[in-house]
Amino acid sequence: MEEAIKILKALGDETRIEILRLISEKTMSAKGIASHLKITEAAVSQQIKILKESELIIGYKIGYHIIYDLNEKKLKHSIKFIENIIDNDKTNINVPSALRCTKSCKHLKCVNNNKFKEESIMKVCFPVKSNEGIKSVPYGHFGTAPLFVVCNLENDEVTTVGNGDLGHEHGSCNPIKALSGEAVDAVVVGGIGAGAINKLNSMGIKVYKASEGNIEENLVSFKNNELKEFPSNHLCSHDGCSH
Structure with a gap:
């Protein structure tokens, strides 16, 4: 609040x-x-x-x-917050107060739990070298990945976007530009510099270390909370990189 x-x-x-x-x-x-x-x-x-x-x-x-x-993610969350207030108000019309759920209700179908449900909807981004859908292998470095495969865990939709910041100067990766405006909730990648991690984190995007295997296998690990989140001070070791 x-x-x-x-x-x-x-x-x-x-x-x-x-x-x-x-x-x-x-x-x-x-x-x-x-x-x-x-x-x-x-x-x-x-x-x-x-x-x-x-x-x-x-x-x-x-x-x-x-x-x-x-910070588009923060703005969207603000809009959702206001929409939730409106939706809750409309739904509770003519419902006795004693029968209304509390704001902390965790029932999945409860109108007061819209935020809880929305926060569980995740779009996960995987930097890749070539587009083979969920059979693609996560790339070893965020900034130099030619493509990004984005997986929507709500509807299983898979989309691909090009790296809009490919060819940036060393240490000056711009994740916003790289993702070409695509809104995501998490990034799963083999390697990434601290600068990009902090920029992504500031947008509310968490960054996880990819495991061996393709995207499909990494999604299973992600859903099971088996992937480790990169710390903000992580040093990238891709091709001798230390940014």
Whole structure:
């Protein structure tokens, strides 16, 4: 609840809404935002601080600049939170209070458990070298994987997206660009640098170490909670890489 309140407060300002609108169209630095909104960089920095504290935006360094982008996952969760309030209110109309479930109800079919059900819906991303569907073998490094296979555990749908950040400079992987805007909940990969892990974690995406075998076999391990999550300070050893 506290997190939701913080997000709603962050959205309660016209300038911050304008900043979100701008970076939803294109990633941008504070200087670029100030130029578009015709306000000072100091004013932009104040608003960015609030948006970062609420995790509505994320910043990553490119050269000497910090570029800001939307944290789409956090925004979607905020929308779902509001939708749950509306849905619960409608469902409880004319139902005696004594018969209504509590907010902590864990019944899978309960209207108060929408968030619980939604959080269990997972889209898992596997970096791969070639597209063979769930028979593909997870690639050894996130940033240099040519493709990503995304598995929706709710409906078993499998999609493939190209790496939109292939060829990036060493140590400057941009996961948002790499995933080409694809929203995922988890990444399963052979190797990955700490920078990419932290950027993915800041978006609410967990990163797991792939086991031997193909995607199908790794999905079984993932569902059984057998895959280990990468620590945020992990050093990638792919081809001598240490970022």
